[in-house]
């Protein structure tokens with residue numbers, strides 16, 4: 112949610128480093144964008160709309176400077192116009208600030224500053240920051256002290272970067288919003304997310320809450336709230352810049368759907384011995400089997416949690432899945448619970464808040480995340496990484512599949528010593544999963560089905576058991592990128608109300624894999640739908656006779672019942688993509704949404 116880039120030490124390349132970083136970060140927000148160059152004088156340029164609008168403006172009117180900061184915005188305070196775009200400045204234009212997060216006491220600060228004569232130009236909470244710095248510059252000795260004094264006045268969550276006239280440094284601070292430094296021999300970078308500077312360095316320093324940073328070319332320093340130096344370790348990132356480009360695909364989302372076989376292979380590599388029936392998860396060596404588990408997550412990750420709770424339950428560990436945003440008002444975790452947050456980014460505010468709530472209630476915590484060094488990974492007791500590689504499209508695709516795979520591995524790992532179970536069949540199915548996914552991607556009829564149903568009035572997605580989270584996820588993906596009405600339901604629930612909306616103009620995607628009572632019941636529901644004249648698209652491994660009642664079939668290979676939903680999900684991802692593409696939607700940057708939601 113909003114992206115920050117900063118750099119010091121790149122001399123005349125500074126502007127191109129900033130605009131490159133903004134393009135890399137655009138998935139975090141795309142309402143408006145801006146840059147400020149500093150060193151000697153401070154020059155700010157910003158525009159409403161996507162980064163392209165800013166780049167066009169810079170072609171004829173570019174600021175110069177030896178260091179700088181940039182921002183791409185997902186608006187929280189005030190509409191997405193040029194005045195509200197970051198960077199924001201003080202009254203003289205000699206301090207420029209970019210900010211992610213929310214300043215909760217901004218109104219009282221604004222009143223105080225107005226009383227001191229400040230005339231605000233924007234509706235944002237951020238603008239109080241440069242104006243406070245301006246005030247403190249009069250009182251304090253140095254720019255660094257003025258920056259620190261201003262930050263001391265703020266309540267809320269923030270990642271902030273600033274440049275100040277006449278000072279050859281980028282100042283930064285973090286509290287509850289991610290900020291990471293990129294370290295190189297000649298220059299230092301700053302990003303709300305690693306892709307911002309991944310093209311220049313893979314050496315990073317993660318800032319912790321309450322830490323300040325000062326970037327001066329190749330020199331950098333991190334200090335705590337009292338100004339004492341903090342020793343930070345420099346870590347290497349194993350993502351490369353190639354992974355953050357579209358690589359010839361029209362959209363990141365399509366590329367990331369196609370990357371799933373590789374992502375899952377990476378996620379399982381070195382973790383499964385299918386012949387011995389054993390899973391090894393090195394990062395969890397000191398974790399004991401919990402008596403029960405609570406999963407907390409949002410959005411797509413919550414659908415992974417629903418799936419995970421079923422897997423755990425089936426393997427003998429009672430588990431619940433809870434929406435992170437509802438966690439604070441949910442019954443507390445029972446003693447000996449392990450609370451597991453599932454979060455692709457590791458930065459989702461609702462999920463972090465649930466994790467902290469669980470910790471404050473004395474629970475042991477774990478995070479399943481794709482981002483090494485993310486806040487969730489660092490704050491929990493145990494971190495398990497999904498290793499899917501960077502995901503840029505706002506719609507989560509490969510990271511969802513990786514979450515489901517990782518949940519299977521974790522459940523097997525934690526129940527390894529439970530007698531009377533043989534996981535080999537399940538592990539073999541996981542081993543074969545990348546190949547099965549590849550065959551779906553190669554043979555999918557999703558584009559034809561999308562063309563056939565793209566103009567419908569609404570869409571329903573149904574499934575039972577393990578296919579229920581897949582139905583929910585199918586609908587979420589569909590509405591998120593196509594902007595068409597879509598609803599996901601447990602198949603049995605349709606007849607309890609929503610069936611009233613089902614007509615010949617509302618296709619129903621029915622996910623039916625495996626055989627037996629659960630699958631047969633969904634086939635029964637499909638017959639009810641067909642009787643109401645709605646077109647049915649069956650996503651199935653044909654182990655039931657559902658194809659007889661369907662208008663179209665999307666096939667998945669036969670596999671273990673717990674693995675089949677992962678295959679069905681990819682068919683639904685492809686349908687969503689092709690419908691959205693046919694309708695000309697903004698697939699990688701859907702309206703109103705951002706990849707990483709860092710406000711509650």
Ligand code: M6R
Nearest residue numbers: 410411412454455456459506507
């Ligand atoms: O980074 P997280 O997994 O914590 O994000 C949670 C949701 O915001 C996210 O899954 C969202 O629902 C997806 N981007 C939808 O595709």
